Amino acid sequence: MSIEAKEEFRPKIVAFCCNWCSYAGADLAGSSRLAYPADVKIIRVPCSCRVNPMFILRAFERGADGVILCGCHPGDCHYTSGNYYARRRMTLLFSMLDFIGVENGRTRVEWVSAAEGVKFSTTMREFVDKIRSLGKNVRLEDLRCRN
Amino acid sequence: MQRIGVFVCHCGTNIAATVDVKKVVEMALAEPGVVHAEDYQYMCSEVGQEKIQNAIREKNLGGVVVCSCSPRMHETTFRNAAQKAGLNPYMVEIANIREHCSWIHKDVKEATEKAVILMRAAVAKVNLNTPLKAGESRVTKRALVIGGGIAGIQTALDIAEAGYPVDIVEKTPSIGGRMSQLDKTFPTLDCSSCILTPKMVDASAHPNITLYTYSEVEKVSGFVGDFTVDIRKKARSVDMSKCTGCGVCQEKCPSKKIPSEFNRGLSNRTAIYTPFAQAIPNVPVIDRENCIKFKTGKCGVCSKVCQAGAIDYNQKDEIITEKYGAIVVATGFDMIKLDKYDEYAYSQSKDVITSLELERIMNAAGPTSGHLERLSDGKAPKEIVFIQCVGSRCADDRGKSYCSKICCMYTAKHAMLIRDKYPDVNVTVFYIDVRTPGKNFDEFYRRAVEEYGVNYIKGQVGKVIPQPNGKLLVQGADLIDNKQILKEADMVVLAAAIEPNPDVRKIATMLTASIDTNNFLTEAHAKLRPVESPTAGIFLSGVCQGPKDIPETVSQAGAAAVKAIGLLAKDKLLTNPCTAHSDELLSNGCSQCAHVCPYGAITYEERQVNDHGIREVRRIAVVNDALCQGCGACTVTCPSGAMDLQGFSNRQIQAEVDAICL
């Protein structure tokens, strides 16, 4: 791959955000005009505990280069305990992906409150940088999903 | 496939300056299923909404995507607009191209590309949307309050005053709770009974309040607005309608050596008894375990002396079944057991007592008629040591990790009262920190130190050793002067930690209300919904939710009442249609989903199913729509995918993923 081609690499990043905290945090980042790369696309879910590992693997299979899950801070879940379950599930899932040799920077969980527009924006910038440095996801992609 | 309309909002220039809205419209028209697309300056305006409504009618749209600001802003607006045009409101999805796109990106090409992708994801989702309907459930206009202490009484009075019938279930023979055991109350030092008793009378006399004393909640079923509760009225052995409360039975009862629960075992009571003089109802109960008549069949003295003929040895427990719209838990607290703190010699010396025991000793109606004396020899103490945080703020598993909150203040109160009444008595308090947040609290504590000369020592006590001369040797540390302290005391008072009433776990299980590791009931939200349980229709009053003093308890009791009244004032409840649903053919009945449900919304039933010709009875998970709040925890726990969430289904979310990753 040439250097130019590398520079052109625009990762595909899926961000699952819980409706109550993180989605609102992303809204705040927007209304505060706190820019982050357009590579990030947000999917709204009611709670971080709604995110099934299947969704994450599906995203990678379809060619996502990074998946980030944002939820309310532990202790602040709108549904009291959803993010605690999400935390265990994601810890185990990420550990398994790491175990089978997928670069562990491709997945991330971050707790972002509705007041943390700045954190949302910085988190997304950092995450995009990380994914750019990792390059294209080739270890989890399902090639049949490409044309 | 739905017939979808896409509406792209300019939001003035908020969106249109960065996103090429015409391009989004053009790309939308190329999406499968999209039969209409247009842009407009302000979609949320009257005119914008009309455009959507007209398109729904004219193009017979089955789904609508609005590319605009955040759904948190105008989702409801657009849903209502769609509904007015005859479309199910849940057939509307929002692509957030303002907060998540135009406002954060500068480059028009980049922002437009992203807006197109967000539009595609919304179109992909709406393709899989199904019409949803908010359900309705009725509200029984009656409340139940579990626990008849100050919290329960206050909640019941407030609900009753609002015009709703309310029942109080109290386990002991009288309402009044812990507060009735207290002598004086901080920081004003007014007499506890004097302020509590009128409220007890109000509660018993209120036409909207029914008291079930000596009763316990046995079973709870149903859900918010429609609970069915079985209450066990334990056999009192005294006919409440006949008893005049004259008290002769208690005077004559020959079984007199039973430790009084009310006086914390510091005095005795009879087998037929009312816990205290101001008890409400003023009707005694027979403690059948200690009654000679029940133990041997002989005696019957109470029956002979009762002129009203109220004694009924054949009375049986009675189960009352009642329906309620709201339930308030006000089960209160108790002191922890001190068996793990034997270094303080509580079990070895009668002169080592808890603060609650001291309350009884200081009380004019208590075991010593209010005289401060050593329980071992009746002598007046000259040197009293108070030890704070016994079992509170404890790092190991002997005690509780939390601060019991009330001990600093009641100890200052005790110290002050003792110094006031017995100026020759020296009072020393060993403390870790003195915590006095609260109106007039710090002033109160300072008065104890400055005006009453109470000796506060920052440091913990390691050991209390009973001496042969009857004194108590207190070994402690002074952390400020950094020295060891040995002090001979006549009495040691332990500020034992408080813990939720041990019955609360059983009650929480019946109510499917969640409870933390310390057995405190959990709030729906720690900051914003502090008096509600995550389980709809269950409210929290008093210390069952966390340590509190009396003013806080009363405020919270009032707040819980308001929440309950708010619920009872409704005739019907609209339920959130984005709830979980279980596919009966896929459900394993394995109970995993129920374990993670914070609302107790999932139950299981044995149901006859027809699985492609196989007819059998299976254990199937069933979601109660009135309880489910739609978090989706169950959907991920379910390995077979039987549990899915309406409005955020697996396939809908995957369609969004696919559209984004295309």
Place this chain on the structure above:
Amino acid sequence: MQELINRAKELLADGTVARVLGWKAGDLPFNPEPAYFEKEEDFADFVYDGFCGANLSKYMIEASKLEGKTLVCLKPCDTYSFRQLMKEHRVNREKAYIIGVGCRGKLDVNKIRDLGIKGIESVQGAEIEGSDTLTFQTLYGEKTCSYADAMLERCHVCKGKEHMIYDELIGESRETKDADRFAEVEKIEAMSPEERFAYFQKELSKCIRCNACRNVCPACSCRKCVFDSNKFDSAQKANVNSFEEKMFHIIRAFHVAGRCTDCGECSRVCPQGIPLHLFNRKFIKDIDELYGEYQAGADDEERGPLTSYTVDDAEPGIVAERG
């Protein structure tokens, strides 16, 4: 074995049980298979020896629906699975009469083959009370090996000789643990990400999606697998590429995480010899390390590690931190 057969016949005859779930001799000396025995004469080919590795607890899901009680022979490790299935309301305790059968480790025919013993015609020493040496009559003459060398990997990390649940016990069990349960997982963890990727790529590319692992697994007992339903758009696809297999095996392991008793059946039945138990064991190791030691099926506590939490659980970032 005779004692077991006698007792089974007795319970069948006196009507305590309607059928017996055990193993019958296969077409080769080393492949007995699970079977029902309902009549006296069925017992002619009843067998219980070192090759009876199959965990019969899963069969009790279906047997629970049958009329009358089923006598089921469970080895110590199988009883964990049964108890886990009880917690999940998948088997009915009332419908089972459990005979806890003795076990001294089960044999792996692939290991025997790896020892150069092929063309096996008969085996001596595999009996339940047999010797420490296995003697094989093969096409190439008599061969021997030690019993321990021929044991399944899972028996070297045996959970113990105690039965977790039973109505009666027949036969002695022996501790066979002589290896560290997590050693293999640790070996892989120590590799570089590239090496790990290459390792699993190689192993998983052998998968032919025969579903044997899924069918044998007592935890993988969904009425309908999510990979066979339309709930996720994840219905089975043809085996044309590698990722699909990763998705299947990761999700399968995830779905049984906290419920898997580590019975090792998945690896035992895999016709391609993929060490599938490594996925489950990786989860078990993580769970033990992060949330406290947990053995599915060892108690009646209904909540597993993935259906409970503590407020100060590790953050998912720990995966990246520990490298």
